[in-house]
Amino acid sequence: MTTTIDISAGTNRVRAFLSGGRMRELGILLALGLVILAATLTNPKFLFSGDGWRDLLLTPAPLLLVTIGQAFVIITRNVDISVGSIVGLTAYMTGWLFATFPGIPIPLVVLASVLFGAFLGLVNGALVAFAKVPAMVITLGTLYAFRGINVLWTGSDRINPSDMPKPFLAFGTAQFLTIPVLTIVAVAVLVVAAWYLANMRSGRELYAIGSDPQAANLYGLKTTRRVLTAFIVSGTLSGLAGVFYAARYGTVDSQAAMGWEFNAIGAAVIGGVAIVGGVGTVWGAAIGAFLLMTINRALPIVGIPDFWQQAVVGVLIIGAIVLDRVLALRQKRRLIETRDNA
Amino acid sequence: ADTSTSGGSGSGEAASSDDLSITLLPKNLGNPYFDASEIGASAAAEALGAEFEQVGPTEATPDGQVSYINTAAQQGRSALVVSANDPNAICDALNEARDNGVTVVTFDSDTNPDCRDLFINQADTAGIAKVQGDLIAEQIGEEGEVAILSASANATNQNTWNEAFIEYVNETYPDIEIIDTVYGDDEDQKSFDQTAALLQSNPDLAGIVSPTTVGIAAAARYLSDSDAKGEVALTGLGTPNQMREFIEDGTVEAFALWNPEDLGTLATYAAAAVATGEIEGAEGDTFSAGDLGEFTVGADGVVLLGDPFVFDADNIDEFQF
């Protein structure tokens, strides 16, 4: 008795996975596979060389973190356009701490920068959640303000690799079983975030709030607190991405991570997170981030001339969302057909 | 002295040296190369007793610069020392400023000759092409594939240098092949990623030449912990402070640069000389640039700083900029 129920529930879940929600993630994953395949066929070094393998996994790591945070925020029907500025500010903070307090323990710096990111997220979240005003306006405001503070603070200074301790920079490229440590950290964050969103009450409430904020209010959900949390998650992960940035690139000036907001939002949307909230997974968003960064790296390899690369990125972004839409429509048609035949 | 109420003083009207006000407008703020220039420029201004200010956009775009040129005109500054993000785009604004009595001196990156009074050239194109060509040829044994990692696609000086470099190498070192030019836009991250892409798409690459301080530093940083370290040579134009670490760990053997501090100093003295009416800016005029000595204005209003200087492990510790 129990076994039969289990089996049917299992097959149901597999079918739901294949036909419904997960289709989007699969499509994007497939696209990612194709890009890697095309690049590797053109130049085997893309995958089969120490640097190639490492860079393939390592390059997307910071954006991966930012995109996960962005997905949290978008799921609640908000948006955080200030993430690029937060990454820039925390990356500078990381370098500044090392440069100003020589010998400062690395974990302390990481913690401080991540907390600083969380604080910036808190500023966004508090303004959005308590004043009940559109996140787009607030975070556009903080995009300018945080970057301005960054430029003021940095002036024409910059952090050079020599300002930071060797072990910290080594951490930027360190590998464990050939897998970059930064990537391992980012994927660990991803797994925790995905589990939380799927299985915790407060995670599901993020979806509910994004699906219909008024209904969430009627249900008595703690909307303010949840939205605040989403922004803090976004800020925290952007802060961690700032640390990654400093470790990976070694040089930080006042323009670091400029424009990342569009990459993060774009990646989340490509990955199937609905911009109107309530729909999508961090898995999809993460694959979207991976795809975006890998496309960027693969284009020169497959021989697209430098100047045309951005245009190709644009075409691919649009292609991805159009494909997703076409798949969704086909899905819907199939549902209608089955209903008719029933 | 009140220089700001009226911008209407006719061009060519001389300012006496005690109400001299000079604005330095680099390509963008937060660029270590221009920070060094600023040190030289402000020191020169102090020596001249001139009021000095550095302004600039955060991103290296011509439209960003135009606003600051306009502002200088409104304020009625005596002189504007500018490194152009585009030879033409800021021309009209500069001429308008000149009509309002502002002396315009370009340095590092020139505009069309008819929209500035003088251009302070850090090194002539042939000199830069030669020093880079010789350095890379020596490091890779005069044969192999070489790629260029440049700044933005529109940077005047970069493009001229690159053309001259390619020409020089093709003539002098027939076994060296320049296979590609990529652009890092003088952004760390972009230059870094472009280096990675260069290495991957060109498995036989022997060397990279980066005629920009941001580019060479980013490339060095990528090379220093990649498999290509020691395999692929890197040279170009860089600042000692940024490159010190990579010279020490052997990623880079030698690179070149003039002293950007001196460049700023010279540009400021030149601007003051024109603004005070000491010289007209015509070919053959001479003026003094403090400790740097006497300089003569060449054809087209160009003043040449000198030959580029090569930094390597033996001498790098003597320089701090």
Add this chain to the structure above:
Amino acid sequence: MTTATQTTSIVQFDYARPLWRRVLATREFAIIGLLVLVLVVASLTVQGFAQPLTYNYLLLDVAPILFIALPMTLVMTTGEIDLSVGSMAGLASVTTGVLVQSGAPFEIAALVALAVGVVGGAVNGYLVTVVGLPSLAVTIGTLALFRGIAVGMLGTTAVTEFPEFWTALAKAKLAGTSIPWVVIPFLVLLVIFVALYHFTPFGRGIFAVGLSSDAAKFSGVNVERTKFIVFVLAGFVAALAGVYYTLRYSSARGDNATGLELQVIAAVVLGGVSVFGGRGKIHGVIAAVLLIGVLSSALRLEGISSAIINIITGGLLIISVVGASVFAWAKTRRSSPTPARAAAASSS
């Protein structure tokens, strides 16, 4: 005049509030007031501000933003957004440049650039309305695409040779004033957009679509066509701004007008257009563009770094929405107890 009981009677008044309160107690008016205040303070305290040259430079600087803010207001009122306008301006600039370089007369080149703008706007509109994609995502894509084509077409070069007549015209002043000539085409566009947006059935449709596209559809508003048209308008005006940009700087480059989209959106939002759609006033938007322009100009004259200008722009944006929200909250706190107390007193 109004008592608590008339909720039970049939519609009595056209307006719940008197005219002066509907006009003055608005967010748009607050922005206009702030603009006047900043102008006065800057004229009195900032050296070099109170001169004709300032207004000339100011208007020349904000012109592209002023232009694009008009259709952006319409796009955002339908509840959509267009992030590709900066790239479209760049693409139009490059198109003009490439054609002029290859020997075409400037007039033809500019017309082709405007046509490119219409086509680009139509691409956005098509993807949003027919394919049914979210505009934020679509225009992040076309932001990259249009910019990419622009950069791809011109590569390392910049086209700088344009007919003297046109480049001079872009900066020419109206006879006897310091007002640049470019305000004339702007005023023409302004009149057209104000009429279209505030005083036509099409404009009402824009608002209705933004507030509830379902209800608009059930009332016979062609939601798809409305959105499509506003995207085309945005593409067209962005291209126009791009051509102007080319002339103003006598330079067609791949990176022209980079980042313009955020400046435009910041101004539009500061001017009181709701990012959720359905709300907006053009006079508020114009005042907001000018406010940011005047502030930047005055602060630059004072030698204050652009970082501070960014911080102030950001702060203004935040205060404008948070302030309105706090104000509304305080108002309900203030007004609510009074009738309630009165009613409570009468019933007990």
Add this chain to the structure above:
Amino acid sequence: MVTEDPARPGGAPALELDRVVKSFGPVVALRSGSLTLHPHSIHALIGENGAGKSTLVKIMAGLYRRDAGDFRFRGESVDFSSTAQSKDAGIAVIYQEPTLFPDLSITENIFMGRQPTGRFGRIDRQAMRAEVEQIFARLGVRLDPDRITEGLSIADQQIIEIAKAISLDASVLIMDEPTAALSGVEVERLFAVARSLRDEDRAIMFISHRFDEVFALCDTVTVMRDGAYISTHPIEETSVDELVRQMVGRDVTELFPKKETTVGEELLAVEGLTSPGSFHDISFRVRAGEIVALAGLVGAGRSEVVRAVFGVDAYASGSVTMSGTRIPSGKPTAAMAAGLALVPEDRRKQGLVIDSTVGSNTAMAMWRKIAAFGFLTTGIEHRAARPWDAKLEVKSHALDTVVGTLSGGNQQKVVLAKWLATNPRVLIVDEPTRGIDVGTKAAVHALLSELADQGLGIIMISSELPEVLGMADRVLVMHEGRITAELDRAEATSENIMHAATHATEPSA
């Protein structure tokens, strides 16, 4: 905790409201609302549109905070500041307008915010699903619990709201017009559940504008008027006439004032309309002066048919013809130009731009017509809107009042005003009197009848059988997307309508 004798009906009250006041800015929604609910009793609350019933409900739910007055729950004074608090205290509420999360599954909707959890706070999906299946079985619902709620009909949404409230297992259940969107079968099931809950000693409150339901279900009834308490009666000691008098303040003479009209020329012809997945081979005609009712169970596809006829949805095959001219598929403007008007079923989402003003909404469908030389101002809109809002007695402070702040019934009047203002030749009304009080309902019926008399063709979708029987000249019955019967006024009885609505008949009929 006050414990009382649970078995005694009319014992210690479960919940008491005493002279509660609530106002929104200048609008006083509740002047003096009083109500007492007892365990083991079903209590009706009735009143005209805008009487303040829903406001009272929202105060009990903790959604609004009262300005003055007493609120006692189980004898203790309470002051809920969020719906979570009232839920925890044991009050379950079904709101007048269904509020679901469209992107989440039915199961998640029912349990949102209080999902059963296992280790590490992990949500126990199995437990959730099992409970939903149990409740659905009890309500006789055949919805897939894993389906997302997007695209469900109002009726299905309402059923989910009911399931949600029942699953709370609360001691007080408050239902604000739960039956407005339901048809007979579902209503009967709901009543059965409500009675069994009452027998479990819970206090139940029921709001409805349908007197037959009030008398069939409830034990006591409270009447409200103009935001104030009027009276409370045991149900057996009162009558419809008395209640109506107290509600409206006067007598309502006739609820179905159907005039006999002469049927004129054919206006609308629908031929073989098909949209896969929704409806198949729909053909019917409407003539001038005729009221054609579309009857059927909830979900039979009636709304989808009229949406396709009006052009809001495109259809796959078939044709719609108005007086000989073919109307293209998917073009509401063409339908409007040909003289069609549709009052949709969901007034808040489809009928009105809810954040816009009364005046603008009323004028909306005639914007192009009233524009002067292509220009339109608020003044022109108000001039065009005013007579129609007055004719339909829309109760609103001013024409620039936001329509979303009106009571449900008044909102419905604005939608009717908007479409009548277009002077249509064929008027389609989808559930025109849902959520409308008796007074207005009679007025709407009179209006429809008068319009038919003036030569309009009317298609009326209604889930209320008395309304169908009272108003229609002809009844079309739908079942699962097909027309299963066409009955004349003479042959239409509740029995044969219900039979056709529940059984697929041979295509011959």
